[in-house]
Amino acid sequence: xxxxxxxxxxxxxxxxxxxxxxxxxxxxxxxxxxxxxxxxxxxxxxxxxxxxxxxxxxxxxxxxxxxxxxxxxxxxxxxxxxxxxxxxxxxxxxxxxxxxxxxxxxxxxxxxxxxxxxxxxxxxxxxxxxxxxxxxxxxxxxxxxxxxxxxxxxxxxxxxxxxxxxxxxxxxxxxxxxxxxxxxxxxxxxxxxxxxxxxxxxxxxxx
Numbered sequence: 001x002x003x004x005x006x007x008x009x010x011x012x013x014x015x016x017x018x019x020x021x022x023x024x025x026x027x028x029x030x031x032x033x034x035x036x037x038x039x040x041x042x043x044x045x046x047x048x049x050x051x052x053x054x055x056x057x058x059x060x061x062x063x064x065x066x067x068x069x070x071x072x073x074x075x076x077x078x079x080x081x082x083x084x085x086x087x088x089x090x091x092x093x094x095x096x097x098x099x100x101x102x103x104x105x106x107x108x109x110x111x112x113x114x115x116x117x118x119x120x121x122x123x124x125x126x127x128x129x130x131x132x133x134x135x136x137x138x139x140x141x142x143x144x145x146x147x148x149x150x151x152x153x154x155x156x157x158x159x160x161x162x163x164x165x166x167x168x169x170x171x172x173x174x175x176x177x178x179x180x181x182x183x184x185x186x187x188x189x190x191x192x193x194x195x196x197x198x199x200x201x202x203x204x205x206x207x
Contacts, residue, residue: 001027002047003028003044004026004028004047005028005031005040005048007030007063009033009054010052014031020106033055033057035058038063046071047120048076050079051076052080053079053080053087060091064094064096075120078099078100079102097119100112136172142161143182145161146182146191152191154166154173154188157173180195181193181199
């Protein structure tokens with residue numbers, strides 16, 4: 001079940017949202033300031049945090065930054081007044097998934113939450129697929145070599161990977177090509193695709 005943290009210093013709004021979300025089958029909790037929100041995020045996992053940009057003790061952007069540090073996979077939806085749209089755009093740049101403006105219609109908020117949940121599901125499935133594809137050391141080695149040398153011939157890859165069975169390497173290259181991570185150019189050269197470059201960067205960050 002999706003767990004949502006509502007962060008707003010207006011107790012009436014927070015409680016109404018909490019009750020509505022629970023009626024729709026979500027698990028929901030509230031926090032009335034930034035410190036309380038961060039404490040709850042650090043003590044428990046939330047799939048989504050709804051954060052008002054204007055909180056009494058902390059700037060909403062600061063709360064967002066700390067939430068993403070403490071729980072990178074928690075999706076953040078920023079709640080903002082019309083006059084702080086520029087801040088909401090900045091929040092997106094800092095990792096927020098979406099923003100919604102006050103006053104908002106409940107239907108619009110629920111549509112945004114469902115959209116963010118679906119995006120999380122797609123990202124999770126894509127990450128799981130990539131982890132499976134890159135679980136083999138030969139494939140990870142190929143990605144790393146192409147990131148370093150940009151463009152390599154098949155024969156050079158065979159030597160660099162240290163494999164004695166070229167058809168075995170062809171098998172792994174086919175899997176990487178099927179996943180859209182590498183491509184073969186004329187002359188039997190291999191390079192990373194844009195997707196491969198992004199995955200390589202993720203591998204580097206995670207290690």
